[in-house]
Amino acid sequence: MRTQTFISSMVGVAAAVSVAGSAMGAVTSVIIDPFTTATTAAQANSGAQVSPIGGAFAVRYMSPESGITASVAAASGKMVGTWAAMADEKLTASWHNNFGDPATNLSGCSSFDFFVGGSNFAGMAFSMEFAGDNGAGSWDYRTGRWLLFAGWNTMQLIDFSDPAYPNMAAINTSSVRFVSLFLYGRDGQNVEISNFTAAVPAPGAATLIGLAGLVATRRRRN
Secondary structure, three states, X not given: OHHHHHHHHHXXXXXXXXXXXXXXXXXXXXXXXXXXXXXEEEHHHOOEEEOOOOOOOOEEEEEEXXXXXXXXXXXXXXXXXXXXXXXXXXXXXXXXXXXXXXXXXXXXXXXXXXXXXXEOOOOOEEEEEEEEEOOOOOEEEEEEEEEOOOEEEEEEHHHOEOOOOOOOOOOOOOOEEEEEEEEEOOOOOEEEEXXXXXXXXXXXXXXXXXXXXXXXXXXXHO
16 A cells, blocks of 8 residues: 555656646746837927836837837837938837836746837847846846847847846846837838737746645655
8 A cells, every 4th residue: 555655646746747847848928018009209209108008017118319200000019110211320119117116027037029020121230128126226237239130039038238247146027127129220221019028937837846846745755
């Protein structure tokens, strides 16, 4: 009987660890902005601020420099940036919460992703910046810069850095204060950004990992 109990427990441990291992590798996408809430911004009005429905942050702020128009059409699912001829400037889009609101929880975030379409954006670059609450009354910043590619663009968090302190510990992704995307274009270029998400562990992964430990404990007691 004890042998049978031991074997059954070992099978339970193997099954739980297998499930937990699968959960550890599972990720889900948190939508930063679905780009369905309409707004248009040009340098003449120094930017536009809206409350995007269905995103991880309460506020989207688009701030184009001279010669750039940025827009999100209602239910379009994309942000469009257009550079006039002779323009060589930066389009900034930022997401944050209202003053006094809690920070956004992106616990375990491993990357940011977005899809690029449009026309004539060869050679464009982009950078990203995000900040997490360090618990000491201030924020830790991380930044990175990459070339812009047609299709999916993925920015791994391990590739972000702090320019002033490159060897600092990982940022607190459970308390993200803002995320900013900067697009660098020129001379009539056009770019479309969609599917802006953050990759985080799937819900329930931690619970399943705990289950594996519980089964292992029961085996030892038997």
